[in-house]
Amino acid sequence: MKTFLILAFFALAASAIPIKESERVHGENGWYVPQEDGTSEWVDMDVAEQWMEAQELLESRGLTTVPVKFYLYTSSNPTKGKKITASTKSIDASSFNSAHPTRFVIHGWTQSYTASMNKDIRSAWLSRGDYNVIVVDWARARSVDYATSVLAVAATGKKVAKMINFLKDNHGLNLNDLYVIGHSLGAHVAGYAGKNTDGQVHTIIGLDPALPLFSYNKPNKRLNSDDAWYVESIQTNGGTLGFLKPIGKGAFYPNGGKTQPGCGLDLMAPAPTDALQPTTPRPSPRTTSEP
Structure with missing residues (x-):
């Protein structure tokens, strides 16, 4: 399957007129897509979107x-997490308590549920009550091919x-005190979860929502401000791995939103300087609402 995807991608790329390097604008007419190394x-936007549409068809056919x-x-x-499934037997055997608020936490590319980010978020909430x-x-996040992980975002969000x-229909989960928190690709998984929930999730928080292969102009295929009653994004690597423009009702830009002091190397090398320039004025520390 992977070989087929790669061949299909290169066939599309060969038939298109590539954008000159001097005209490339990351997130506007293409993306710098992270690689395993x-x-x-x-990848030009037109080429990537044609390829993604073809592969989404395969995904939809199971x-x-x-x-x-x-x-x-x-x-x-x-x-120590208790593995649960959508069955009454599983939930009854767990410590789930509908009287308490619920928080879903979703990791990003290359990560798993044991990632340090998940541990930190989990500990922070449980320390509060x-x-x-x-x-x-979600196992597809661990594909070495970033695009393959992107293709699984929608189906993961639906699950x-x-x-x-x-939990809402059978065990009393209250959507009014439900938060869904996702990092990177997990932020878009959270968006698709909100799109497919029977009722409105109260809050979705996107931690550095992934930019490569997601378009600002296609909100229905990414996290957007309508996916919950309140959608907040926190941009920490904006313009490179993450969105720089606001994509929720509230957006926060720690230290300007592009790089963070003390952080190690990014998952991918920085894109050329010209590709990282925002197309709008530098955002204020907090910007509300996407257009």
Whole structure:
């Protein structure tokens, strides 16, 4: 399957007139897509979108698998997650308590549910009181091919929505105190979860929502301000791996939103300077609402 995807991609690329390097604008007419070795490769937007549409068709026909698992943490089991499924037997055997607010946490590319980010978020919530913290583990995020992980975002989000709907319909989960928190590609998974939930999720928080292969002009195919009652994005690597423009109702830009002091190397090398220039004036520390 992977060989077919690669051949299809290069066939499209060969038939298109490539954009000159001097005219490339990251996120506007193409993307610098992260690679396994930490570098990035430019892909013209037209080529990428044609390829993505063709592969989405394969995904919709069930020709690929999208394994998703859920691990519940509460004050009763704050460090060892209890694997749960959308079944009454599983939930009844867990410490899920509908009287407590629920938080879903979704990792990004190359990560798993044991990633340090998930541990930090889980610990932060449980230190504040009684919560149901459900960490999502989606295996396709660990594909070495970034585009393959992107293709699984929509289906993963629908599976998260299915779990939310089950808990709401059968175990009293209250959407009014539900937060869904996603990092990088996980932010867009959270968006698709919100799009497919029976009722409106209260809050979605996107931590550095991934930019490569996601278009600002196609909000229905990414996290957007309509996916929950309140959608907030926190841009920390804006213009490179993450969106720089606001894509929710609230947007925060720590230290300007592009780089953070003390952080190690990014997952990919920085794109050329010209590709990182925003097409709008530098945002204020907080900008509300996407156009």
